[in-house]
Amino acid sequence: MGTQTVAELVRRQWGDHRTGLRDEHTTLTHHQVASGAAARAALLTELMPDGPGCEPHLGLLLDNTPEYPLWLGAAALAGAAVAGINPTRRGAELARDIRHTDCRILVTQRAHLPLLDGLPLPGIRVLVTDTDAYRELLAPYGSATPGDTFLRPVRPGSRLLLTFTSGSTGAPKAAVCSQGRLAAAGAALVSRFGTRDDDTHYICMPMFHGNAVIADWAPALAAGAGIALRARFSASRFLPDVRRFGATYFTYVGRAVQYLLATPATPHDRDHRLRLGFGTEAGAVDAARFEARFGARLVEGYGSSEGGAAIQRTPGTPAGAVGRAAPGDDLAVLDPATLRECPPARFSPTGVLLNADEAVGELVNRGRSSFEGYWRNPEAEAARLRDGCYWTGDLFYRDADGFLYFAGRADDRLRVDSENLAAAMIEGILSRWERAAGVAVYAIPDPVAGDRVMAAVALRDGAVFDPRAFADFLAAQSDLGTKMPPTYVRVVPGLPLTATHKIHRVALRRAALACPDPVWWRPSPAAPYEPFTETARETLRREYEERHRPFPGDPS
Template identity: 60%
Template sequence: MPGTERQATLVGAILAQRGRHRPGLVGEGFTRSHDEVFRAACARAALVTALLADRRRRHPDVRPHVGLLLDNTPEYVYWLQACALAGATAVGINPTRRGPDLRRDIQHTDCALVVTEAARRPLLDGLGLPMPVLDSDSPDYSALLADHLDAAAPALPPAPETRILLTFTSGSTGAPKAVICSQRRLARAGEKLCQMFGLTAEDTGYACMPLFHGNATMALWAPMLLAGGTVALRRSFSASHFLDDVRRYRAGYFTYVGRAVSYVLATDPRPDDAESPLRLGFGTEAGAVDADRFQRRFGCRLVEGYGSSEGGCNLRQDPAAPPGAVGRAGSGPGDDLAVVDPETGAECPRSRFDATGRLVNGAEAIGELVNRTARAGFEGYWRNPEAGAARTRDGWYWTGDLFHRDAEGWFRFAGRSADWLRVDSENLAVADIENILGRWDAAEAVAVYAVPDPVAGDQVMAAVQLRPGHSAGPADAPALAAALAEFLAAQPDLGTKMPPRFVRFVRTMPATATHKTAKAELRAARWSLSGDLVLWRPYGAARATSAGYRPLTAQDVEKLHARFAEHGRTELLSPER
């Protein structure tokens, strides 16, 4: 029966792997039994304990943090379980970060040790990190492990409140914040999904999303561990290998973000697409159009969720949800959700729609989603009490996301706060991108803001006012495109999701009466051809090459708007949005 092999705690689930010889971890060229995964985790738990013994003696009350700069490999899973056993904290390091930003992430989270691999090791070169770095592909690493291969699990398992994860998320300002996640919270998240989806030891979950993100760690690894099932790893997401992988590993469950779903749908259809073991996908931002296409093509239902790495707010899914609805609030403790005016805290009126389904009272109905049960599942940010206090001000948990709620209680997502954006399901801080673009010697002023993506989430758009002596007429477009691309390619701290999709060259940066950049005006203009030169990278083009950027044309705008219509997102193009 479902749940018979489930354990109440993460450590209990890990200990239950001992002696089980069914596949626990499979992937590109490897198969590991549950017992092999357990023994590998014990060896690494012993290794981290030995390596940091002196530190632990000097600071007996400080739990060690282990940075994981790894792709989806067995080592990542081994170390997740090793940290759980040893009472250490795994820090998911985002490999799209670069240079000083990457160094900051590692040092801010007080990593006492970093584990990486040959493919990612060059990212750390020149950073001058003060802590040991273990390359899991090196002979030295194998030699270190050799002394611990027969290690047993720790005699005293860590308490459920022990911190197991620090997961980075970008907020509205400044550098990314590290969200604290205890073993108790992670176990509860895994158990909830096990129960919701009926996951058992017979199931295989396909982990094609990166394990440094909560999507894969909280919504796939944790529930499969609690269910006693099998995790199938893909080193990095591949749309072309998706169907072959789920067939090869007999995967019935996977997690996703909206952009990944659109990439899979863009692959060439096969006559046997629906002949797949997949029965369920769980994730965010796929959109109703793509979810329907995915189910019709692959015979697999996608269940959209709303939540955050912080854990302060979650919406319950229901197959009866109307189109465009994210979900309803649950009925258990910590589920007192409301949409409120962020200025007054008053609850917004319920949203109303006309006969065509268009929202008719958005100005009054849209507000910020809050949880009036303070903190709920939120356990704080690492070394950032100010940000934690802002999340839980006035006794409520504030999501920073805009929603509206209809008369039947369905919540619909309406956007995000002005100073942050979400690309491919990753939050990016506007300030970080502006600081980088501000280095361009041709730029007098820069503003970065979110514009809607035709499929899911946002795209990065920038407005640039050029310095005197530079012009941005039609004849200047090729040279500007090449100069911009050359500049972006030379920035060591430019993450892979940061380069703008659209760049508008303005004669004068619009300003408010208080001399702040009028971003609302820029967001309203988006990519309209109002006399300014707008460069863009067409979808599928290289991120930062001279061939990637080219002038946006009226025909391009028509095709872009057609994509919004195709995906049922034309409401995002209204002047009010």
């Protein structure tokens, strides 16, 4: 954790009349950004209840509009904390996120109001930014300055972010990030990438994720750089935005890179100022394709909203490896049962891992971790901090030169389009289907990055799998998030069980798409379910081979 605060960085913008924040509708100078943050901090101070048990927390249920960074700045000035609320969540799960983080105020926009219909949110005041009522409410505070006194004194340890990250037990955990840690993360990226005050950071990843706030907004603020926003990621608008805003830096996830590469190539693909993208899960093949086509380098990293461990990709990193431990981290791959370090990986001449049984273990930070805990979740904190180490929950193996390779997740989590999902939560929803006698949900690797959702469904006696009825059932579930529907459905006569009568997920994952049972799939999220034929299997297999990834279910 650093000694500087985000509030100091916001105050530093005061008096700077260069362009500081833009989207397709709005242009603000740095000075106007600081002024807008101060006005919202003053409003927040007026509205936020005080007294025992009243945490100064607000939720942001917003697209990437200028209101999002303005409210982040407001919270920093006021000594409040922001919970980024994920708009892909639904129903009771969405309400749970808002209530769990003790939000007293929820800032949203008209497009998201239907998500709140009928939700039990007692005592929570909702502000709708694109309304006359909101503008009238904010108007009296227009003369506020960043140097005013607001809710409470701000220190480096003051809580600023509550960022949701999923776990294996279903309910997402809210990772705490202080002002000092966020300011230090921004400064570290400025130092690493040489960000300048004449750069423009393009934020197209959703700001309720740590990716956009920690790796894009914070370094822009630390460098005094400009920020350009896209409300939601759009592959077709990416290059026009980059050109229009003069963007030089952006953050990404692997799926976004895939979408960008799928756009039609033109002779003008390099007509821009973009020089660098920083993110995760693009993969070496797609990163090389991106640089060859667009002329901008992609830099891969591994990290988490918790801040417990980080890996940096450096020159010379082998294909398939993530990189080496970031400076200051003492990372090891440990056997959770023995706490001993796993031996180095051994590879065949073609790069196949030969000793997975002994080389794969959990990635652990044995050094000083910047993890600051989870909000109101001591059990999850205890699971992270064991035996004097920070346990990431991710499986890795390490080669003889110290390069780390990602091998999966230590519990039943899935990562779909960079959304962390809990298998148990999806299972609970799918189990409502009247034709299902049992359901198991598990991850299989995506051809490019992350996971796809696969479900094994055992049907009730006399029932048959009707793909249209199943799709209609999914569409009717109000709490089924947009990333949760299974891409693949394996129809099984019965779920495999272990000796202790638990679902044998290892066997399901191992069989994956090479299973003997009928499989139905959606080639795209909006497509109807159709049989996963041999022709479809071979077409998909070529996608995996093209990116040097093993086809799910093939023997390693």
